[in-house]
Amino acid sequence: MEQPDAIIHQPMRLKIMAALKPMPQSELLEFVRLKAIAGATEGNLGAHIATLEEAGYVEVEKDFVGKKPRTRIRLSKKGRRAFDDYVAYLREVIDGAATA
Amino acid sequence: MSLSPNEAADALRDISDTEKRSFSAYGYKFAAPFLILWGLLWMVGYGGTDLWPAESGDLWLAVVIVGSVISTILGMRAEPKAGRRTDWRIFATWASALGFISSMLLVVGKVDGAQIGAIIPLLLAWIYIVMGVWLGWRFALAGVALGALTLGGFFFIHQHFLLWMAFVGGGTLVATGLWLRRA
Numbered sequence: 001m002e003q004p005d006a007i008i009h010q011p012m013r014l015k016i017m018a019a020l021k022p023m024p025q026s027e028l029l030e031f032v033r034l035k036a037i038a039g040a041t042e043g044n045l046g047a048h049i050a051t052l053e054e055a056g057y058v059e060v061e062k063d064f065v066g067k068k069p070r071t072r073i074r075l076s077k078k079g080r081r082a083f084d085d086y087v088a089y090l091r092e093v094i095d096g097a098a099t100a
Numbered sequence: 101m102s103l104s105p106n107e108a109a110d111a112l113r114d115i116s117d118t119e120k121r122s123f124s125a126y127g128y129k130f131a132a133p134f135l136i137l138w139g140l141l142w143m144v145g146y147g148g149t150d151l152w153p154a155e156s157g158d159l160w161l162a163v164v165i166v167g168s169v170i171s172t173i174l175g176m177r178a179e180p181k182a183g184r185r186t187d188w189r190i191f192a193t194w195a196s197a198l199g200f201i202s203s204m205l206l207v208v209g210k211v212d213g214a215q216i217g218a219i220i221p222l223l224l225a226w227i228y229i230v231m232g233v234w235l236g237w238r239f240a241l242a243g244v245a246l247g248a249l250t251l252g253g254f255f256f257i258h259q260h261f262l263l264w265m266a267f268v269g270g271g272t273l274v275a276t277g278l279w280l281r282r283a
Contacts, residue, residue: 004103014111018118023126033129037121087115093108 007055008086012040013048017083020058020075028061028072049073057082124236125283131231131239132281133174139273141167146266149213156213168194214254214261221250221269238283242276 008014015038023029029037035045052058057079061072075083103111145163149156168191175190201220205211211219225247232240249272253264 011111011114015114015118018115019122022119022123027126029122033125037118037125087112090103090108090112090115093103094105094112096105 004089005082005086007051007057008082010048010051012038012044013052014086015039016045016048016052016073017057017075017079017086020073021080021083023074025077025080026074028074031071031073034073052079055079055082124238127231127235128238128280128283130178132277133178134171135242135273135277135280137170137174137277138167139270139275139277142270142273143266146217146262146270149217150260150262150266153213164198168198214258217262217265218250218254221265222247225250236283238276238280242272242280245276246272 008017016034019034019037020029031045031049034040035042038045040048049058049060053060056076058073059076061074063070063072141163145160148159152159171194172190201223204219205216208219225243228239228243228246230243232238232243246269249268250265253261253268257264
């Protein structure tokens with residue numbers, strides 16, 4: 001990979017992807033939990049999730065628990081692949097420097 | 101747009117830290133209902149043993165059967181819908197735990213009710229501490245608290261140890277479950 005994925009490259013989006021990665025494929029992570037794990041503010045997190053959703057990297061499900069709205073997110077297959085590629089890119093950068 | 105090796109290393113560290121936090125949060129969410137369930141069952145088991153000591157064998161048998169069945173159901177429900185392939189592992193985990201505890205008690209020989217009532221929670225406390233080392237510090241804290249309360253009750257409140265374990269031991273499990281659910 002010549003260039004890193006511009007969408008994942010942003011630090012908060014990278015954290016979002018990293019937080020979703022350990023979850024089982026079909027498991028959804030609640031917005032509030034993701035906010036705590038990523039250490040993000042609500043508005044910031046929402047904007048970055050929208051960007052990732054547009055890219056097809058995450059899937060967002062919205063529903064209600066009683067009268068309370070709930071937003072849950074999971075990594076898509078495309079997102080998983082993109083994240084793995086990005087991690088591979090980071091390792092290449094480090095390995096490249098070590099062998100240079 | 102390119103990264104220096106130092107920036108790449110920092111990014112990998114960030115990824116690793118975030119993945120660990122996420123993994124812990126998932127473990128807490130998974131474990132919480134089991135802790136609440138077994139906390140309530142301890143209250144029934146220890147409280148009932150204190151009230152009706154002659155019936156303690158049947159009571160604990162019922163508690164263990166009910167707990168194992170509900171735990172298996174909880175485990176199956178917690179599994180992601182697309183990959184419910186580990187049902188037998190949940191059952192095997194409970195069966196092996198029961199087998200181990202029964203074998204241990206057979207080998208140890210004659211022990212009184214308070215000793216059995218202390219050994220099993222101490223074993224559980226150790227398991228939580230090990231889980232805490234690998235999965236998330238909240239498990240370790242719960243294990244240390246459970247172990248300390250069990251030992252404290254056994255040595256210093258021996259006469260009322262079963263009641264102590266019903267309310268303090270069971271209460272600790274329920275409180276820990278609620279705490280993990282909000283983690």
